[in-house]
Amino acid sequence: MGKMEGQEEMGFYGDQFDTNNIIGREKEDSGSDNYDTVSVEDVPEGASQIKVKGRRKRYHRHTPQQIQELENFFKNCAHPDEKQRLEIGRRLGLESRQVKFWFQNRRTQLKTQMERHENVVLKQEYDKLRIENIAIKDAMRSPLCQSCGGPAMLGELSMDQHHLRVENSRLKDELTRVCALAERFLGKPITDVVGPISLPGSNSSLELSMGRGGLSGFMSSPASLPMGHNLENGVSSNSTMTNSMSGPVSTEYEKTMFMQAAMAAMDELLAMAQTDSPLWFKGLDDGKELLNHEEYLKKFSGFIGMRPCGFITDASRETGSVFITSSELVDTMMFPRRWQDMFPCTISKATTVEVLFNGAGGNRDGELQLMNAEFVFPSPFVPFRQEKILRYCKQHSEGMWAVVDVSVDMIREPSFSGSSIKSRRLPSGCIVQDVANGYSLVTWIEHVEYDENCIHQLYRPLLRSGMAFGAQRWLATLQRERDCAAIFMSSRIFPEDTTVGAVTQEGRRSILKLMRRISNNFCSGLCASSACRWEKLQVGGLGADVCVMSRVSIDEPGEPSGVVLSASTSVWLPVTRQHLFDFLKDEKLRGKWDILANGGPMEVIARLSKSHDGNNCVALLCPPAAPARESNMLILQESWTDRTSSFIVYAPVDSTSMESVLRGGDSDYLALLPSGFAIADAAILPNVLTLANDNGDGGGTGGRGASALTLGFQILVNSLPTAKLTVESINTVNDLMSCTIQKIRDSLGVN
The missing domain is CATH 1.10.10.60 (Homeodomain-like)
Structure with a gap:
């Protein structure tokens, strides 16, 4: 420190x-x-x-x-x-x-x-010696044998010999760094100029590189940071550091090393955000920006190392105007709970492991956090991504901020050899600049490498396009959520809106909070996120594409107590996403697929718009059957769509409890289990006719397109937490799901 x-x-x-x-x-x-x-x-x-x-x-x-x-x-x-x-x-x-x-x-x-100036200089020298001392102590805890490169016992060495070996290792690291710098400036290896130089294995944890010339310069040699490169004698240069960093971050040396990595990641993010950067070019088919991998590797290859076998790159950049100030967005990104709420159905779980450095001047400028996050896509065919990231925030000028993420594993083990990790986040994040009237210009960059073998064939084209985890989805979600909050919390009444009595501002705030909870719980039930502690079940007789999970809820606020069962699957349909969304959202056509409607239309009790076009709204529906009316059961439904995906999420609610929420009551204790649909664009299969749709955009196919429909149901199968889950309950949920899919196919005429 x-x-x-x-x-x-x-x-x-x-x-x-x-x-x-x-x-x-x-x-x-x-x-x-x-x-x-x-x-x-x-x-x-x-x-x-x-x-x-x-x-x-x-x-x-x-x-x-x-x-x-x-x-x-x-x-x-x-x-x-x-x-x-x-x-x-x-x-x-x-x-x-x-x-x-x-x-x-x-x-x-x-x-x-x-004297004051001399004091500052002396303090710098003191701090430098202090960090070097910490590094030497770390090296002394696990010294290396000079002959074999393996761990050596301190008892085998005298202290003088040990110090000489430590100094020798430091000098070797210094030589490696000088050679790397010479190679950068000369444009060719130093061995081509002065002849071959043997670079034995070194303890790279003894030297700190304070360069800021981008990640390639920062990580250009084993001395800069322990990157696990195998040197000529076959000894990994990061063996000591990998062992010392396997536990929690605690030492000042590790914190300083993380800060250097974060600062270098920030440099890379800013370089990739430049509008005239040669790192990006326009695609010939759709004009979307694509990463120039050749240019990227020339500039930043020293950081990323070799891409793991089977991994592919997902790199995207998107710029747009958002109704949010730079300080608001920065606070949201640096506060895990607010970050999770801002991106429902994208982040299922986020926690701060450790604040490594606090911001300067009482704000977020220079703040560095170590965070855990789970990134999800609403389908059981796409596994969630669990990552440990460094998040660094920096103010670059008045009203201009940047937030960058990088996987901790990029620093600890870039080679990923023998690792079970399925993805790694290269420097990604956003640059936000205040414009006027509460708006900001946001540039979002996502750069991830992931194992495609674990992705279902149905969703591989979507992930490669960047619409699943790319910058387009992050920015579209941010724009939708901010516009929704601005409209929903205002007193403006849209022509489509209908309400039961006057909904207060507190009531609107309670509904907005409730719908965010429902959306997050719905997505966690689709992709087995650890946020809700789901346990996958292996049941014979079910299709391979059906995901069945269960969990026990005991006195959980906002959930009924008992055994909860979740069943989900995804199917390909030859209809456009917009056409499918309009069909499922229409309460008059709900009886064609929803068993709760008993074959008839549902009555709209209340509707609150969340967008100017009416596609995004919250509705309170009443089933037409008499038993449902007598039981005071209503259906609370939220529907929304943007350029990357569409959702319809609903849950049965008690009418009395819902009236309390509409008046501004606390929605945290309203017990419900969400079900619904998530729709994404899908590739058009060859030799398959698709349903024409004059009203839809067709996903860019001129009125013809295909969709990947995910449906999920969460049902309380037993109110006793100690009850055993039966095969009959699982078969009942599976039959419900199969029946719903068939009814949707029949209604759309796509059998």
């Missing part, structure tokens, strides 16, 4: 100490006031006097012209003699004694500021 604190005092990003600024500032103070000490005998009789141990202070103020002349003379001569003082006093109208005291004060001030 010492080095970082020293940097903050001098300017966190390498600003050098400027003595001219301090001297200039103290020049203004040096001559404005002058005090000289005189004897009490010099005070005339009858004059007021304040005695302080027989002496008093008399105050004199010099004019700016006098100060300027004195400063000019001081630059040439800091110790004037008596004759010079008399000449200066005569020319400036001052007594010789006043001139003498002014020069004394000025010399004292100069000495003080020089």
Whole structure:
């Protein structure tokens, strides 16, 4: 921490100490006031006097012209003699004694500021030595054998020998770093210039590289950071650091190393965000921006290392206007709960493991966090991504901020050899610039490498297009959520809106909070997220594409107690996403697929719009059957769509409890289990006719397209938490799901 604190005092990003600024500032103070000490005998009789141990202070103020002349003379001569003082006093109208005291004060001030500067320099040197000491101590805990490269026992070495080996290792690292720098500037390996150089295995944890020239420069050698490169003797250069970082972050050295990685990741993010960057080019088919991998590897290959076998790259960039200020977005990104709420059905779980560095000046500038996050896509065919990331926030100018993420595994083990990790996040994040009227221009960059073998064939084209986890989805979700909050929390009434009585602002806020909870719970039930502690079940007789899970809920707020069963699957349909969304959202056609409607249309009790076009809304529906009316059961439904996906999520609710929520009551204790649909664009299969749709956009296919429909049901099969799950319950849910899919196919005429 010492080095970082020293940097903050001098300017966190390498600003050098400027003595001219301090001297200039103290020049203004040096001559404005002058005090000289005189004897009490010099005070005339009858004059007021304040005695302080027989002496008093008399105050004199010099004019700016006098100060300027004195400063000019001081630059040439800091110790004037008596004759010079008399000449200066005569020319400036001052007594010789006043001139003498002014020069004394000025010399004292100069000495003080020089001492202050020396203190800062010494503090920097102290911090540097302190970090080096920590690194050496870490190396001493696991020394390497000189002959075999394996761990050595300290008892086998004398302390002098051990220190010599540590110094030898440091010098080897320094040689490696110099060779890497020479290679960067010469454009070819140093061995081509000076002949072959043997680079034995080194302990890279003994040296800190403070470069800021991008990730390629930061990670260009084993000395910069332990990246696991195999050197000529076959010994991995990061063996010591990998062991020391396998546990929680605790040492100052590890924190400093993470800060360096985060700063370098920020440099890469800014480089990729430049509009004229050669890192991006337009695709020929749809004009979408694509990453120029050749240019990227030239500039940043030192950081990412070799791409793991079977991994593919998902890189995307998107820019748009969002109704949010830069400070609001930054606070949302750095606060896990708010980040999760802002991106429902994208983030199922987010926690802060450790705040490594707090922001400077009482804000988020320079804050670095170690976080755990689960990224989900609403389908059982796409496994959720569980990642540990470094998140770094930096203010670059007034109203302009950037937030960058990078996988911790990118630093610890970039090769991923023998690892079970299925994805790794390269520097990704957003740059936000305030515009006007509460709007900001947001540039979002997503860069991930993942194992495609674990993805179902139905969703592979979608993931490659960036619509599943790419920048398009992040920015579209952010725009939709912010527009929804602005409209839903305003007093504006749309023509499509119908309400039962007056819904208060507190009621709107409660409904918005409730729907976010329903959406997150629905998605967690589709992709087996750990946020809800689902347990997958292996049941014979079910299709391979059906995912069945269960969990036990005991006194969970917002959920009924008992055994909960979740069943989900995804199917391909030859209809456009918009056409399928309109069909499922229409309450008049609900009886064609929903068993709760008993074959008839549902009555709209209340509707609240969340977008200008009416596609995004919250509706309270009443089933037409008499038993449902007598039981006071209603259907709370939320529907929304954007350019990447569409959702219809609903849950049965008690009418009395719902009336309390509409009046502003706490929605956290309203027990419900969500079900619904998630719709995404899908590739058109060859030799398959698709349903024409004049009203839909067809997903860019001119009115012809295909959709990937995911449906999921969550049902309370037994109200006793200790009850055993039966095969009959599983078969009942499976039959419900199969029946619903068949009814949708029949209604759309796509059998």
